[in-house]
Amino acid sequence: MKTENIMPQYQSFLSDESQLSGYSNDIVFASNINDICDILKQVNKEGNTVTVQGARTGVVGGAVPQGGLVLNLSKMNQIRDKTQNEKSSILRVQAGVTLEQIEEAANADNLFFAPNPTEPTATIGGIFASNALGPNSLFYGASSTHIQALSWITPKGERWALARGDYRFKANKCLLPDGTEIVIPADLQHSPVKIFDESMDLIDFLAGSEGALGLAAEFELRLLPLPKEIWGVVYFFSKPEQASAFAKKLFEWNNNEHHAALTAAEFYDQGVLELIDASRQDCTLLKALPPFPANVSTAIYTELFGDDSDLLEEALMQHLDYFSDVGGKEENTWAESGFSSIRRFRELRHAIPSLLNEMVTPGLKNQEKRWETDFSGSPEMFDDFLKTYNQALSDFGLKGLIYGHVLQNKMHLALLPETTEQQSICKDLVYEISQWVMQNDGFLITENGIGLLKQSLVHDFMPPMVWAAIEKIRLHFDPNKTMKYPRKVE
């Protein structure tokens, strides 16, 4: 292991999918846990700082360095082993292993890693650092809940072995492996970013900390048996109100016990359908899809998993009835069954953020080309959020699109300014909606992280006492301020 010059061959490591670009002179590629510990100890000794990277698939610039050393984990891509018994199946992997590798290893034994944060090249380390959700979080929860154990490397270069259940919070306190006690200040409850709740295990608390409190180097992932029946259905609507009414019916259905699990419900507005249509010729995946049904403006994609074929069929028929009740036409549905067959629906879902990332508006700088929110609110309020987003687009006369986890009320509003004037309107609009989200007890950051891109927004809405509380936690883990992130606090 040796530190190398970033320039010229590693220049791309100054950027990630956010299209933001940073600066640093040195990069080091770790191969194992000992490497990471050694690097961090050295960095502490030198008073330097570190930015941790995985596959740099993040969309908010969390892997973009602002000076200091770049510590890249993408070469830690070994699957250690897989153990199976009657109770559980565990896959032990290094932090640089990708979601694609995990899927392949799991599927070989009819298992799957339930969190599906969609980007196949994302590393498990990056997924954990942002606690990515993915469409299947509707049923399976966030990625961290499927992590049984991990090796945590503290900013000082110490290794902690954390197993789920070993370190739990009680009354806002948790005893850490180094014998110290972390106390979560009560002011954190006013945070616009969800950081803590009392039911958390230390693993859950560290998930989503974006490299600020250290990093996970190895994981034990809990795999689940593949359900016997897996269905994916896209429902297309001619009017957005129909989609909302259908989502409400699904929401009520999902609040009751069923033998089939609704594992995903993704909303695509007209802007999304238009973006996909406009991109068909340039994208092999989209080119292979038939045209969308005529005269549709909105779609909802659902996944249903179950082991009983008849009961799952019953659930599908029920959903089809809901669809008809709101005025949907049966011929305006797409359905596939089987894990491999629904893959193209999943790829279609994943194509949305990818296409947004690739959009370039002439005359605007890369980072100004769009504003994308990562808001969430109480699930019961999903329709209010949708209406607010749509109203805002219409009031401000902006081009934009809405997509995401509708039943969890975790949808993204992407604003696409076409001029520099519109760019400043976008900022005003995002701030206005942020205010509304906060007033309705929502969160400004949900699944993508804060990174560099969202720092200003979070900074402007974070009350000083919350910053102070975060800083206190941070200093407990990282007294020398070795980890480069978050930065705006200072």
Added chain:
Amino acid sequence: MKIAVCVKQVPASSVPMDETQGVLMRSMAGGTINPWDLHAIEAALQVAEQTGGTVTAISMGPASAEQTVRVALAMGANKGVLLCDNAFAGADVYATAFTLSQGLSILGNFDLIVCGQQTTDGDTSQLPFSLATQMGIPAIGWVKKIETITESAITAKQELSSGTQRVTCPYPCLLAVGQGDPQPRIPTLKNKLRAKNASVEIIGLQGMPQKEETLYGLCVSPTRVVKVYENNIQGKKEPLKLSSQQAAACLLKEWEDAQNA
């Protein structure tokens, strides 16, 4: 119009080959529908929709190939048939085409038979033409687009290595469809559920007009696979700029050389 579409189950992933038999060890991989056949189904359904016709999906294969027939049913085919018998196993292009022709002959007189141009396993592109030959009907291969459909004939545009060509065939005839537009439709939820529970007619050796076991499968397959390898063509094609006289002279010389070889 009465339309048949031929579909095939192919391995879902790469499969090892049995070196002694020269056949693929299909049981080693899960099955899926040949992707080219999805385009054949789409073409058949579009013709049926334009003419008010019906589509019968037919496949030859093991019991698991029933799922392949169900894919066609889910897309909108009216009927599904699987030719399934141990006697049919190990069939090459010739024997498969013979079995399909036997199966089609008992299902009635089809005006149009549609096949995918090729499969992702055998990859010969010969089945459609062998089938048409054995049924004694004309065929249009490498169909890029169906242009006109009349009561007596169908006109299709072929995509050939040298360009495109428009061909009109009287019924009954066979089309071998390529992978161009339109893209195959995705089943509606109702059709998908209907196909899941629909009955697929299974026809074995005893249901065939010709019942002699020795006419089917491996024992009548003349093809012997010695080795499977990738043909690494490294030749470079340079366009020649010639006058018509020079071109004619060049072609004549090539022909003479071929005769003398």
